Amino acid sequence: MTASRSYKMPLPRTGGMSAEFYRFCRQHELRFQRCTECGTWRHIPRDMCAKCGSFKWQWERSSGKGKVFSWTTATQPMLPQFADQVPYSPVIVELDEGVRMVTWVTGVTPDELRLGMPVEVAFDDVTAEISLPRFRRAA
Ligand SMILES: [Zn+2]
Structure with missing residues (x-):
């Protein structure tokens, strides 16, 4: 978790509301939008509450x-940068607040993933500007 390494993987787009999301990530804060009318959390960032x-x-x-x-396991790299990562598993994590996000669970092989496995966020400072919210197994 050092920003000095050379990071070759694709980086997220950081325009519009996503810029705000990643600005919080840079501070190692995982924040989501929450409707102030009905209290529903949401992700990916957008203008309108889908519930109310x-x-x-x-x-x-x-x-x-x-x-x-949920997750899927890739056995063929989708991009050349992922060639030394296979097999790898993009994971959908459901946060306690109810939102779901596509992410990585680090320190776990694809065979060790389990539905309902408790996880917690662990930020990875991949560049000087970008910290990615990844997850690790929680107790
Ligand atoms: Zn609402």
């Missing part, structure tokens, strides 16, 4: 705790 239609929201800090909801 309100445009009123604010960023709120997540507990960073969740569970493995």
Whole structure:
């Protein structure tokens, strides 16, 4: 977890509301939008609440705790940069707040992943500007 290494993997786009999301990540804070009308959390960032239609929201800090909801295992690299990573598993984590995000669970091989496995966020400072929210197995 050092920013000095040369990071070759694709980086997220950081325009619009995503810029705000990643600005919080840079501070090692996992924050999601939360509707101030009905209280529903949401991710990916967007203007309107899908539950009540309100445009009123604010960023709120997540507990960073969740569970493995689903995953797939890639045995062929989708991009050349992933060639030395196969097999690898993009994982959908469901946070305790109810939002789901595609991420990586580090320190776990694809065979060790389990539905409902408790995980917690662990930020990876991949460049001087970008910290990616990854997850690790929680107790
Ligand atoms: Zn709402």
